[in-house]
Amino acid sequence: MEKTILDYVHIIQKKLWIIFVFVLIACATTYYVSKTFVTPVYAASGQLIVNSINPVQGSNNLNDLNTSLNLVQSYKEIMESPKILGDVVTDYPELGLTEDELAKKLEVKVSEKSQVMNLKATDESYSRAAGIVNAVSATFIDAIPTLMNLNNVKLLTSPDAEQPGAPVNGSVVMNLLISFVVSLMVAIGVILFLESINDTVRTEKEAEEWYGVPVIASVPMMSRKQAGKPSPKITGRVEEPSYAAFK
Amino acid sequence: MLRLNDSLVSERNPSSAAAESVRALRVYIRQHLQSAGQDSAVLMLTSANEGEGKTLLVANLAVSFAYEGKRVCVIDANLRKPALHLAFGLNNDGNGLSDYLRGACEAEAAIRPSSNPDLDVITAGAAPWNPAELLSGERMEQLLAHLKQQYEIVLLDSAGVLGCIDARVLASQTDGTVLVVRHGRTKRAAVSKAKQYMDQAGVQLLGIAMNQVK
Secondary structure: OOHHHHHHHHHHOOOOHHHHHHHHHHHHHHHHHHHOOOOOOOEEEOOOOOOOOOOOOOOHHHHHHHHHHHHHHHHHHHHHHHHHHHHHHHHHHHHHOOOOHHHHEEEEEEOOOOEEEEEEEOOOOOHHHHHHHHHHHHHHHHHHHHHHHOEEEEEEEEEEEEEEEOOOOOOOHHHHHHHHHHHHHHHHHHHHHHHHHEEEEOHHHHHHHHHHHOOEEEEEOOOOOOOOOOOOOOOOOOOOOOHHHHH | OOHHHHHOOHHHOOOOHHHHHHHHHHHHHHHHHHHHOOEEEEEEEOOOOOOOOOOHHHHHHHHHHHHOOOEEEEOOOOOOOOOOHHHOOOOOOOOOOHHHHOOOOOHHHHHHEOOOOOOEOOOOOOOOOOHHHHOOOOHHHHHHHHHHHOEEEEEEOOOOOOOOOOOHHHHOOOOEEEEEOOOOEEEEEHHHHHHHHHHHHHOEEEEEEEEEOO
């Protein structure tokens, strides 16, 4: 027998409270876990700009630009090199980081055809993340003249001093939303699956369709309460008409 | 789960939903008999397996017919696992169906009155070693013929169709059967099989009574 959409709706309706409880438990668990076990991680970002090499009036030609664009790639690698990172670690002991940790927390992004370098640091405390960005920028700007015989890097944007509201590793609200949607889908999926592997007779419609026999009574579950007490013989009311016409 | 000795809901709580659906079953059967032009009939309730609620329905249906003023005789033809006496608060001692079938007593001795003057009961009696043979024997036919003269409705409680052949040999002696199906418990294949057996016995399957509907 093909099930129509309506049949599925009925199945879900019947088990609605189970779905509800399941979703509730899932959301509660998610909330608890994201509150207790997940430490929020914050990101601070800053930007550096790489200027053209010969800032001579009128000679700002394509070659210069290309050279500086190529420099940007090298600068990215220099910034991530052990030399710069090592300098940051020794010059800024207040960060309390090893070189490896710093490398993990720091991310440098450059895009082609752009003279801007983007630094991003992630840390459990925003102030430390911002400190990393500042420290790396300053160390890098200091180191470039000696390394490259050029002095063409400037700080473009410093990280915000204020801590942003949301951590980057998913807020509680987002987690809850995801857990709600996923648990709802799982619950409905499981219920439909169980329904489809259940080979018992469960609806009158099915029974009549399969066996070509009418379902002539549907007796509901009888609870003990419903069954009532052994009735006194006289109930004092007429129970039913006597169908005298048919006798 | 309701104990059988508390199960006469039609008598105890006639306004309940369960009693109402038993009345619906009664009305259907009565109208069916009217259109068939039968003024008395032997009906059997059976099911595919044990424990689907036959006894409970038979007892309540019998009470319901009796309320209507019909003369009803209800027989426990489940000789292997008799239970009908529990529903009526009787014991299964003394003369019952199996004793009559063995020839130990006559029909009148096996018929017991109940608290309702229109309703008489025949309990199963002592468990015989050859229930199927007894039920398909001549004495059973005589009994049913005899009861049809005295009562308007004769209701039979029976064993499950798939477990043993008792209900199948009995079916051909009745005017119709109702298949009790327990909601969410009876397998579809089992119902098909039971229906097939009833068709084979050449008895009309009036319909399905769905039990324990949630």
